[in-house]
Amino acid sequence: MKRLAGKKNREMEFFELKTQYRRIEKQIKKSIESVFESGSFILGENVSLFEKEFAEFENAEGCVGVASGTEAIQIALQANGIGKGDEVITAxxxxxxxxxxxxxAGARPVLAEICIESYTIAPEKIEEKIxxxxxxxxxxxxxGRSCDMKPILEIAEKHSLKVxxxxxxAHGAIYNGKKTGTMGNAGCxxxxxxxxxxxxxxxxxxxxxxKKIIEKAGMMRAYGEKKRHESEISGMNSRLDELQAAMLRVKLKHLGKWNDLRRKKAAFYGKLLEKSGLALPEEKSSAGHVYHLYVARAGKRDLFREKLLEKGIPTAVHYPKPVHFHPAFRYLGNKAGDFPNAEKACSQVVSLPLYPELPNEKIEFACEKIIETMKQNPNSFETK
Ligand SMILES: Cc1ncc(COP(=O)(O)O)c(C=O)c1O
Structure with a gap:
């Protein structure tokens, strides 16, 4: 590496939100103030406008703001008629x-194997679970990388399954020209x-x-009401609130630019680590990666992370255990060895620092330390 990073650039954080906040602070504060001034905090103008703007960003017919990603999936399943007694396949x-x-949602999760290159569900392993x-x-x-949706949608069609x-x-990720979230029955x-x-x-x-799913999900997130005090269907409270919607509207304007920065920084990692011996994220033009995380694979991953931390490089693991290794999901009846790729991925994946504001000098510094660590520990961390 030509330029040695300065001291400031050696202070790495895995992730930080303060720099981004400083850059949009005025707009965020203005948006908060406008909500307080309006006196409307629940299902007001900002939620409606955010729903319209996010639907436009994702090229979808409609959008319903809810309280979390978890409840988005729950409500989307229920709005598609899925519940008690049903099985739902996931990675x-x-x-x-x-x-x-x-x-x-009341259904039983059924786990399926993944592809080791993409870390997403292996389409050829789905049918055996049906x-x-x-x-x-x-x-x-x-x-942030799209699943291989074409075969998944074909299997769903063949067996009359919802997707x-x-x-x-994966906000803004694209698969063969289509935004993720718009290919199945709903995107969460x-x-x-x-x-x-x-x-x-x-x-x-x-x-x-x-539109029917949007309408149903819109009712379900607010007690099943279409109009106030009249519940037409069963529902819950999972409303997106006005303050969050107002701030999300500010940030949505920057999302395209932030995703581009993530892609550029991921490409920079890819270039610097090309010969490192780590397995790097697979780039496929059809999978329009938006790099929510930059995930590599290393042998003896935990030791690798310790060595990097000693050199000032913090990393993270998403996720250390496959679903069937959690006590809560033992009841599903899966055992070690059932999903070799998922198990291998969970034992080897390591997320490197990546966020839109991360200076390139810090990426250079991290890569310098990674390569140094690989050289100091031959035949230890290579996965390629
Ligand atoms: C893959 C995936 N699904 C669902 C969720 C749930 O989202 P939330 O934390 O907003 O409920 C998360 C969030 O961590 C996620 O990473």
């Missing part, structure tokens, strides 16, 4: 909330603060091209 390496949402009770597939666009896309990590987003589009608290949304 064995997903974040736990995908599975919790399926349970909250029973007469299967009603839906929840493909998870993990880390509810988990887009919690989380606006947890660290997401590519993050609120300042919990928030989520459902998008769909089916």
């Amino acid at each position: 064995a390496n997903t974040a736990v909330p995908t599975v919790s949402a399926i349970e909250c 029973t007469e009770k299967t009603r839906a597939i929840v493909p998870v666009h993990l880390y 509810i896309e988990d887009c919690a990590q 987003f989380s606006f947890y603060p660290t997401k590519n589009l993050g609120a300042y608290g919990d928030a989520g949304a459902i998008v769909s091209n089916d």
Whole structure:
């Protein structure tokens, strides 16, 4: 590496939101103030406008703002008629909330194997999981990379299954020219603060091209009401609030630019680590990655992370255990060895620092330390 990073650039954080906040502080404060001035805090103008603007961004017919990504999945499933007695197939390496949402909808989660290159559900492993009770597939666009949707949609069509896309990590990701979230029956987003589009608290949304689903989900998130004090269907309280919607409207304007920055920084990592021996994220033009996370794979991953931390490089793991290794999901009846790719991925994945404001000098510094660590520990961390 030509330029040695200065001291300031050696202070790495895995992730931070303050720099972004400083850059949009005035707009955020103005948006908060306008909500307080309006005196309207629940299902007001900002929620309606955000729903319209986010639907436009995602090229969807409609959008319903809800309280979290988990409830977005739950409501989307229920709005599609899925509940008690039904089985829903999803990826064995997903974040736990995908599975919790399926349970909250009343259905039984059924785990399926993943592709080791993409970390997303392996289409060829789905059909063997289908029973007469299967009603839906929840493909998870993990880390910001689209699942291979064409075969998934074909399987769904063949077996009359619904497809509810988990887009919690994939705002703006594109598969063969289509936005993730718009290919199945509904797409579910989380606006947890660290997401590519993050609120300042919990928030989520459902998008769909089916107006009936949008209408139903809109009722379900507010006690099943179409008009005040008249519940037409069963529902709950999962409203996106005006303050979060107002702040999300500010941030949505920057999302395209932030996603571009994430892609550029990921490409920079890719260039610097090309010969490192780590397995790097697979780039496929059809999968329109938005790099919510930059996830590599290393052998002896935990030791690798310790060595990097000693050199000042913080990393994270998304996620250390596949779903069936959690005590809460033992009842599903899966055992170690059932999903070799998911299990291998969970034992090797390591997320490197990546966010739109991360200076390139820090990426250079991190890569310098990674390569140094690999050289100091030959035949230890290579996965390629
Ligand atoms: C893949 C995935 N699905 C679902 C969720 C749930 O979103 P939330 O935390 O907003 O409920 C998350 C959030 O962490 C996620 O990463």
